[in-house]
Amino acid sequence: MGSHRRKLGFSVLAQSGALFLFAVTVSLLVNHLRPDSLALVTSDGPVNLTGGKTGTSLIISLEEARRLFFEKKAVFLDARSPKAYEKGRLAAARNLPLGAAEQMAFDILADVPQDAVLIAYCDGKKCILAKRLATALLDMGFQNVRILENGYTRWVKSGLPTEEGPPRNAL
Amino acid sequence: MDKKKGRQEDKEFRKQTADPTIGSAVPAHLPEGRWARFYPGHLVLIARMVLGSVFVYASMDKILHPTGFADIIANYQILPDVLINLTAIILPWLEFFLGLALLFGVWLPGAVFLCNLLLTVFTAALVFNLARGLDVHCGCFGTTIPDDARAPMAWYIFRDLIFFAVGIYLLLGILYKILRKT
Numbered sequence: 043m044g045s046h047r048r049k050l051g052f053s054v055l056a057q058s059g060a061l062f063l064f065a066v067t068v069s070l071l072v073n074h075l076r077p078d079s080l081a082l083v084t085s086d087g088p089v090n091l092t093g094g095k096t097g098t099s100l101i102i103s104l105e106e107a108r109r110l111f112f113e114k115k116a117v118f119l120d121a122r123s124p125k126a127y128e129k130g131r132l133a134a135a136r137n138l139p140l141g142a143a144e145q146m147a148f149d150i151l152a153d154v155p156q157d158a159v160l161i162a163y164c165d166g167k168k169c170i171l172a173k174r175l176a177t178a179l180l181d182m183g184f185q186n187v188r189i190l191e192n193g194y195t196r197w198v199k200s201g202l203p204t205e206e207g208p209p210r211n212a213l
Numbered sequence: 214m215d216k217k218k219g220r221q222e223d224k225e226f227r228k229q230t231a232d233p234t235i236g237s238a239v240p241a242h243l244p245e246g247r248w249a250r251f252y253p254g255h256l257v258l259i260a261r262m263v264l265g266s267v268f269v270y271a272s273m274d275k276i277l278h279p280t281g282f283a284d285i286i287a288n289y290q291i292l293p294d295v296l297i298n299l300t301a302i303i304l305p306w307l308e309f310f311l312g313l314a315l316l317f318g319v320w321l322p323g324a325v326f327l328c329n330l331l332l333t334v335f336t337a338a339l340v341f342n343l344a345r346g347l348d349v350h351c352g353c354f355g356t357t358i359p360d361d362a363r364a365p366m367a368w369y370i371f372r373d374l375i376f377f378a379v380g381i382y383l384l385l386g387i388l389y390k391i392l393r394k395t
Binding site: 050053054055056057058059060061062064065066068069070072073078080081082083084123126139140141143144166168169170171173174178 | 276279280281283284285287288290294295297298299301302303305306307309310311314320321322323324326327347349387388
């Protein structure tokens with residue numbers, strides 16, 4: 043009857059809560075103890091060069107990116123999925139999807155000179171793939187990493203060169 | 214007076230007909246119920262084993278590679294950045310304990326409820342991204358992205374729906390035992 047319903051409802055809530063709390067406790071503890079622990083919160087703003095909240099931002103302006111593009115001093119890295127990359131990208135950009143950064147970065151950037159600027163971009167004002175890709179690259183030891191926020195849209199809007207289709211140089 | 218007697222009878226009845234596959238939070242009841250034939254003990258056990266194993270198996274790689282999983286969550290572009298890492302850390306362990314709970318028959322009402330909740334959220338996220346044309350790696354069972362051997366999103370959704378069906382089956386089994394009484 044009603045009391046059974048209430049009892050079940052209470053059981054569900056109590057047990058769910060307990061399971062959740064248990065998972066939270068164990069997961070945070072394990073994360074804290076493991077050598078490759080994940081930061082609980084990534085800084086929600088400009089990422090600085092040494093990782094933290096103060097310092098120079100990694101964000102690059104469209105004008106600066108455009109200059110580096112035409113001076114051929116930068117390599118643009120598309121942080122989106124291969125499908126999005128093939129649909130349309132900055133001209134001569136290389137695809138380095140966020141999830142594959144660790145596996146592909148060294149291969150993809152093998153031929154890039156040390157002083158070249160690596161500019162990560164994705165699409166949309168809320169897109170965080172480029173920022174995370176930049177952080178991952180920094181962690182891997184790459185230098186001169188920058189982020190072009192809302193890269194693809196702004197690039198297209200400014201009428202700058204784009205391309206589409208499969209990557210020109212198969213890697 | 215009646216209440217006390219009712220509770221004692223219920224306790225007795227529970228002892229005699231306790232269904233070990235559902236758990237003691239739910240009193241066993243009249244076996245000739247309308248839906249009882251859909252819940253023979255062995256079928257419930259199989260459902261629990263299947264869903265439990267899926268959850269435990271699904272959690273393993275994600276527990277081992279939280280960074281990779283965080284990348285996958287980021288790719289969905291649904292959660293705000295501040296929540297991504299926390300989710301990548303906590304969610305796999307939640308899946309793991311839910312799987313264990315199902316396998317060992319511990320805290321089943323809560324576990325089944327949470328499993329269904331998670332499956333709903335996962336399926337919704339996949340469908341949402343399919344609808345907006347965003348190509349995402351499921352991240353359901355692992356964190357490494359095979360180069361081009363990725364299955365179409367429709368397959369991920371189909372697979373999720375199967376797990377979902379098993380989850381709903383168990384959920385209804387738990388609910389039915391109570392609703393039946395009213």
